[in-house]
Amino acid sequence: MDLTFNESESAFRDELRAWIKANHPGEEPAGEDEGYAFRRDWQRQLYEAGWAAVHWPTEYGGRDATLVEAAIFNEELARARAPFPANVLGLLLAGPTLMIWGDDEQKQRYLDPIMSGDEIWCQGFSEPEAGSDLASLKSKAVRDGDDWLITGQKVWTSGAQYSKWCMLVARTDFDAPKHKGLTYFILDMEQEGVEVRPLRQITGDPEFNELFLENARVPAANVLGGEGNGWTVALTTLMNERAGLAFGLQVGMKVALDELTEELAASGKLDDPMIADELGALHIKCEILRLTAYRGLTATMKYGQPGPEGSLTKWMWSQGNQELMQFATKALGPQSLAGGSNWGRSMLRSRGNSIEGGTTEVLKNIIAERVLGLPRKK
């Protein structure tokens, strides 16, 4: 066991830390569009310095970073309170999915603009009637000469208003069993058949969108992984969704927790043993999340897949972060819920944590069936 970084990991961290320090873009401006443009510029900066996609193989312009180095990248960004690059879905999901399922032409065409942020990607999976039960999705693709015409509705598509491309899963065979009739498309968002409507969430911000497709046209060359193979390709995307983010999320939680600790110490509230107790419990959860994420990472590097602990980090984070935010507003009092305080907004936003990227209930089903080997649910 060695819970320190080795020489090359330390060198990676030091180089990155120095670069972020010299190039930190400052505070993100308020407003959805302004913030997005700011993160897009930041990605361009990362790209030009070769930091935009450290976990990608060098042949596609990445650094071939190890899993530990990729974790360090997320930790260092979060620690420096530097933003994540704008095209996060492209970098974490679309890119790796293209590398596995794309043909040479597709890789050549799409990967570099993902990295530079020139072409933003969004994810068209969930539908109003197909959330946790994704394979029941109904968006319909019919053949029209060399093209497909797609009609249907998608929801929770973050960044759709900025996107050039969408990872879209639609049904191409209505007679096949539900997992078999799906196909994965690369959809051009800039066309008449695609309408993006902002979806206002409980914070009041429109972080997500609804996507309405009316005979949206996709050339057959833009099928990824073959007709009828959409479920398998989508799983590649979903696996990446769960794997990559734990470290950045953990550090985000740690930064918030440390801020809260300092605020409570400054106001003397830390002397209240009930507050000290709850705060201690949260620090423990946050550290356990970090340690468990590293255990999963070691197992993946040594044995090719995470052990039982690997399925737990998303659940640990969402539960811990929600508890943290609720505790923060309780401990800080009503002023934390008034204008000018970020805690109220963060607390509202945290309610999404146990829903986005797989609900806690579905994660528990997956753990029960695949990790614990319990019989399939009735």
Place this chain on the structure above:
Amino acid sequence: MNFDFTEDQHEIKRTARDLLTKRSGLEQVREAAESEAYDESLFTELRELGWTGIAIDEQYGGAGLGVVELMILCEELGYALAASPFLSNALGGLLIEHAGIDDQRAKWLPGIASGEATATVAFASGGSSAVVPDADGAAVIVLIDGDAATLVARADAQVESVSTIDPTRRYASVTASGGEALPGDVAGALARAEVALSAEMVGIAQRTQEMAIEYAKERKQFDTPIGAFQAVSHRCAQMLFDTEGARSATYFGGWAADADESQLALGSALAKAAASEAALSVTASSIQVHGGIGFTWEADVHWFFKRAQLDAAMLGGTGQQRARVTRLTAASLAAAGGA
């Protein structure tokens, strides 16, 4: 970064599991609990295998390995719920080795390493402690009162057996006046002991989780294995969540003890808090999954639940660890802010 045991450490874990499966099955645990007496031959076997001296320096007759190796044995002994004075002896040894001076080490550690003259440790107030594990059979008792630790020879103390809800381990009350101080790093020594104790609780949580899952696969109601019902399967997923979190914290504490003492105070507090909570919640939850059977004397899950109660209460409860984590974090933030 490598958060995994070495091949040697994995081998220790496998060997311990194999031996304890044969020598300390649930029938043997039940026999020890119902007769309120240890099977002496089990401890003799552990002594002869050199387990008792695993983390003690070679100059005192130990194997000179680390807290990580000791932790591995403690986890397996917890998994088996072995009825023996192993843990108390190991914890006493850690206190004397890391908080004692050479004379004290030379006097007591060889007996602790060989298991022929065992030690134990407990929190005390004014020289007395109501519940001390294995004090009656011990040669030396370490009493910790606040920041101070006092070493008392068994012969100089009043020791009376007490029965607790946990019949898988022997307990006694201890009263002593005098004794000699352990003048070294009591906090660091105690932190190591907390890690070893936490490891036993990780083993307890792991075993009762497995028992619940096995039962949930077999037991049928409404013509269906109960593990197919989400109310049951989600409870089992929660057991994995609690157990693995406690394992992460405990292994971190063990690593810090051996490799980075600057993180030991935090690591041991994380371990003790997380392992206590996991052992309490997982054993209770396992009784629930077993249903009516789980509440009977005949089922074995209650032995684990009972041991977990005593372990969680030993060497400071979760509240103390949480308060310590808050203090440590606030202090390090203040230091970073002031620098």
